[in-house]
Amino acid sequence: MISSDAVLGPDHVPGGPAIRLGGVVKRYGDVAAVNGLDLDVPAGICMGLLGPNGAGKSTTMRMLTAQSRADAGEISVLGFPVPAMSKQARALMGVVPQHDNLDEELTARQNLEVFARLYRVPRRERAAAVDRALELAQLTDRQRSRTVDLSGGMRRRLLIARGLVHAPRAVLLDEPTVGLDPQVRQQLWTLITALRDDGVTVLMSTHYIEEAERLSDEVALMSRGRVIARGRPADLVADHAGVRTEEFYGPPRRLAEVERIAADLGFTTRRTGPSVSVLRAEKITPQARERLGQGEARASHLEDVFVLLTGETVE
Amino acid sequence: MNADADAAVRTPLRTGRPHGPVHRFELAAVAGVWRRELALYRRYWTTTTFASVVEPTIYLLAFGFGFGSLVGVVAGYRYIDFVGTGVVATAVLFTSAFPGMFSTYVRRTFQHTYDGMLSTPVDTHELVTAEATWIAAKSGVYGCAPLLVAMAFGLPPAPTMLLVPLIAFVTGLGFGLFGILVSALVPSINSFDYIISGVLTPLFLVAGTFFPLDQLPPWVAVLAQFNPLYHCVELVRHAVFGPQPLADLGHVGALLLFAALMWVLAVWRMRRKLID
Numbered sequence: 001m002i003s004s005d006a007v008l009g010p011d012h013v014p015g016g017p018a019i020r021l022g023g024v025v026k027r028y029g030d031v032a033a034v035n036g037l038d039l040d041v042p043a044g045i046c047m048g049l050l051g052p053n054g055a056g057k058s059t060t061m062r063m064l065t066a067q068s069r070a071d072a073g074e075i076s077v078l079g080f081p082v083p084a085m086s087k088q089a090r091a092l093m094g095v096v097p098q099h100d101n102l103d104e105e106l107t108a109r110q111n112l113e114v115f116a117r118l119y120r121v122p123r124r125e126r127a128a129a130v131d132r133a134l135e136l137a138q139l140t141d142r143q144r145s146r147t148v149d150l151s152g153g154m155r156r157r158l159l160i161a162r163g164l165v166h167a168p169r170a171v172l173l174d175e176p177t178v179g180l181d182p183q184v185r186q187q188l189w190t191l192i193t194a195l196r197d198d199g200v201t202v203l204m205s206t207h208y209i210e211e212a213e214r215l216s217d218e219v220a221l222m223s224r225g226r227v228i229a230r231g232r233p234a235d236l237v238a239d240h241a242g243v244r245t246e247e248f249y250g251p252p253r254r255l256a257e258v259e260r261i262a263a264d265l266g267f268t269t270r271r272t273g274p275s276v277s278v279l280r281a282e283k284i285t286p287q288a289r290e291r292l293g294q295g296e297a298r299a300s301h302l303e304d305v306f307v308l309l310t311g312e313t314v315e
Numbered sequence: 316m317n318a319d320a321d322a323a324v325r326t327p328l329r330t331g332r333p334h335g336p337v338h339r340f341e342l343a344a345v346a347g348v349w350r351r352e353l354a355l356y357r358r359y360w361t362t363t364t365f366a367s368v369v370e371p372t373i374y375l376l377a378f379g380f381g382f383g384s385l386v387g388v389v390a391g392y393r394y395i396d397f398v399g400t401g402v403v404a405t406a407v408l409f410t411s412a413f414p415g416m417f418s419t420y421v422r423r424t425f426q427h428t429y430d431g432m433l434s435t436p437v438d439t440h441e442l443v444t445a446e447a448t449w450i451a452a453k454s455g456v457y458g459c460a461p462l463l464v465a466m467a468f469g470l471p472p473a474p475t476m477l478l479v480p481l482i483a484f485v486t487g488l489g490f491g492l493f494g495i496l497v498s499a500l501v502p503s504i505n506s507f508d509y510i511i512s513g514v515l516t517p518l519f520l521v522a523g524t525f526f527p528l529d530q531l532p533p534w535v536a537v538l539a540q541f542n543p544l545y546h547c548v549e550l551v552r553h554a555v556f557g558p559q560p561l562a563d564l565g566h567v568g569a570l571l572l573f574a575a576l577m578w579v580l581a582v583w584r585m586r587r588k589l590i591d
């Protein structure tokens with residue numbers, strides 16, 4: 001690990017973050033897609049970027065490859081300042097875009113061969129790198145099929161393998177499982193976890209709570225172009241929503257009453273359609289219980305934190 | 316995911332490193348883009364070749380024999396030889412400006428191919444250079460087809476003819492880049508019709524391909540100096556019928572200038588489209 005740090009950029013500090021964004025702003029006309037974003041991604045972890053559609057996740061990813069240029073702020077990837085030394089950073093980075101841009105006319109193998117060259121995999125290692133990527137994507141027996149003939153799940157696996165063909169140090173995954181069925185999603189989760197276990201830094205955006213919770217060592221909650229909270233998923237939940245949440249159902253009058261009493265008792269609540277959720281329900285004392293009544297208890301999760309902090313829902 | 320795939324992830328994954336120093340302009344980046352073109356070309360070379368060879372041949376035969384039977388000799392040459400050399404420029408235009416416009420547009424806007432490439436260590440100027448030189452290389456080859464047809468009908472071979480692929484390459488480079496530039500300017504793929512009718516057709520007609528320009532009012536000859544296709548036609552005729560070193564230097568200069576100008580403009584506009 002120490003010797004291979006030599007390939008990292010001039011801004012790299014040993015043990016420092018793999019990806020760093022400070023005060024980053026990106027405007028499109030009047031829209032601030034990213035609006036003062038600060039985020040450090042420690043080397044070797046999987047960081048989940050969780051936020052609803054339009055939060056600025058894809059824009060952030062594109063700025064990390066210099067395909068989008070920030071209006072303000074500082075960015076570095078693997079120690080290389082971006083965009084100044086972005087090309088060096090891109091050589092060490094794998095990118096899996098939100099929208100599939102595979103070459104449909106080419107075979108699975110050819111898609112990988114082209115990217116092995118673009119990523120400068122040396123000639124003598126190229127065939128082995130492509131074989132390994134095919135194995136990763138479980139497409140070894142479909143390598144001669146044209147991409148247009150592959151299923152949605154296969155294409156997604158190929159897209160991910162394409163970003164890994166050069167054994168990158170960091171990988172950007174932009175909503176890697178969106179629109180896939182649960183079985184394929186499960187396969188990809190295994191793949192992403194294995195990557196992280198191998199020491200690759202993973203930055204993965206998602207608007208699926210479960211995905212962020214299951215895969216990420218840390219999550220950054222993103223809303224309106226900013227990171228509003230970050231930490232280990234369990235810590236975030238414990239800090240903001242406690243252990244348990246209780247859902248109270250009933251007619252509107254009853255819900256209003258629950259909200260009033262909970263506020264009176266010092267509890268945080270949120271409305272979710274037909275129910276009122278009372279956070280930190282483990283703190284409800286027997287006396288409080290008499291006034292509040294009994295709700296349906298469940299474990300608190302990241303969605304509770306997200307709604308609490310932003311007033312928005314994620315999914 | 317099964318155990319095999321897990322093992323595949325774990326094996327040599329920490330090797331990612333830039334292979335050699337990274338420069339502003341790298342042949343390796345260009346070669347990577349060519350690799351994709353080659354894979355596509357291998358799949359489609361029959362149709363590409365058919366279209367690229369048959370179309371100019373039809374022009375050649377139609378004009379060569381159609382008009383040829385009426386005019387016989389033009390500017391001191393058999394008309395079929397006159398047209399055979401002129402149609403080289405037509406073939407170059409068809410095989411460069413059109414892919415430059417259509418393929419580039421489709422790949423950028425519909426297939427997002429370039430977005431994928433720019434997330435690797437490839438920059439816009441390398442991408443544009445790679446696409447344009449690939450197009451130019453095809454023009455260099457297909458541009459010779461009309462000459463071969465003309466030879467089959469009696470055009471005497473000359474050693475300087477070996478320069479024709481080079482002339483076709485340089486012209487194809489300029490027009491390929493012109494197509495790429497236009498692809499980054501038009502609001503939609505339908506707008507190419509304006510460029511074809513408004514720009515390419517006039518260039519194609521007033522290049523001395525089918526009739527000598529000295530038959531026309533003098534201001535046409537002045538305008539022709541600004542038509543890269545005219546310089547291509549002149550160079551090809553000289554390569555076939557006998558070089559005129561001084562004039563040819565000027566023609567080569569004009570084509571190189573055209574290509575250089577188009578490169579700068581194409582890179583500039585493509586960067587604006589691909590990087591936001």
Ligand SMILES: Nc1ncnc2c1ncn2[C@@H]1O[C@H](COP(=O)(O)OP(=O)(O)O)[C@@H](O)[C@H]1O
Pocket residue numbers: 028031032033034051052053054055056057058059060591
């Ligand atoms: N190229 C663009 N032009 C104009 N607006 C854009 C562009 N890209 C993104 N946006 C806007 O920026 C905001 C953030 O978008 P995006 O980064 O795609 O969010 P996410 O990936 O989190 O869904 C959205 O309001 C989106 O409409």
Ligand SMILES: [Mg+2]
Pocket residue numbers: 057058059098174175
């Ligand atoms: Mg997005």
